[in-house]
Amino acid sequence: MTPGEQRRPLAPAATLVSRELVWFQRINNYNSDFGIVQAETRVYNRVRVDHACAPVRRGRTHGGVDTGGEARTSAGAMGGHITRNSLYDSMSGPFPSTTHRCHHKPKRWPALPQCGLSSFPLQFHPSTKGSQILMDLSHRTVKRQSSFCNAITFSNRPIAVYEQVRLKITKKQCCWSGALRLGFTSKDPSRIRPDSLPKYACPDLVSQSGFWAKALPEELSDEGTVLSFWVDKKGRVFYRVNQSPAMLFFSGVHMAEPLWALIDVYGLTRGVQLLAAHQDGVVHLALDRPPQHAVQFG
The missing domain is CATH 2.60.120.920 (SPRY domain)
Structure with a gap:
């Protein structure tokens, strides 16, 4: 200790324990929040893929309104539903307007060589021929x-x-x-x-x-x-x-x-x-x- 500096009293043991509990609780809360965000992100991505891969169903029309055309997917812990026309994530934000379609591109086979064969059978020319x-x-x-x-x-x-x-x-x-x-x-x-x-x-x-x-x-x-x-x-x-x-x-x-x-x-x-x-x-x-x-x- 330097001259003139007073010794600080030691904190009671109960106080130290309470501080450690507070920090421990904060860390647990942070980890919990981070885990929820990760879980919601996984749900978000899964819903996007499920929605993009889902076939478009044609519902019955009643009074000019399509009653069965929306493909609804349960959002699980998010507690809502997702439709084909309006998508919202767990943070109440809209999905991007352009989603990636989950489809396979047709295979491009190499072009076959064109030999130029006519569909007509090969014969002698009927009129242009020698006199014999x-x-x-x-x-x-x-x-x-x-x-x-x-x-x-x-x-x-x-x-x-x-x-x-x-x-x-x-x-x-x-x-x-x-x-x-x-x-x-x-x-x-x-x-x-x-x-x-x-x-x-x-x-x-x-x-x-x-x-x-x-x-x-x-x-x-x-x-x-x-x-x-x-x-x-x-x-x-x-x-x-x-x-x-x-x-x-x-x-x-x-x-x-x-x-x-x-x-x-x-x-x-x-x-x-x-x-x-x-x-x-x-x-x-x-x-x-x-x-x-x-x-x-x-």
Whole structure:
């Protein structure tokens, strides 16, 4: 003690005990109040979620007033009710006007690739054809009458990228040389006059703008042989014999416009048949990428 300072009398034990009781009570009251706030907050949040997830019920209309349209939810300890149109929390304050809807966003599946296949079956063009071509009523089988040329044909509709044009050789004539000429054209066959068609697809027709074709080897002219040919997005034409690996036929086809198939029933090949594009529910499309072993046909 410093000089002049008087010693303060000690507080009675009862007084100390009473002060501790007061502080202890205040702490308990604070904790209790804090617990109530937390509880009310949880109820508040639960009610918001329940309200947002609740389906909207349509009530009966009596006198122009919807009597059952409000979705009421018990507020428990808050002692009130919550309606769809007017929401109040435990502190008598309004809910935010915009509530979050509890719903699931629809899944966005990746867009499927569009191959451009027409709903119409692939057939031969019924009117634009060479002078020696005979066609059946189904427009799927053609045969050359005589000679070895004047037998150019086209498809009846555009061919999609990677769509396989499938042909079966039905007739072979051994007294000639040369074989099928296959390719594509960007000229609509419906706008081509049949009498303007040349005798040969190669080299007469391909020398004109918008026509691309090439001759197949003569050894592929046997009856019963199934040939498939298609064009990819880079303008490369591939072909396949029966189930053999794909072969790179030629390239340089312009892909900016629709393409029709071009088939010249030439030389050794006298008759061909277009096979259905759908067999057992399967659309015949070539692979997106050519096989690594695909080679250039000379």
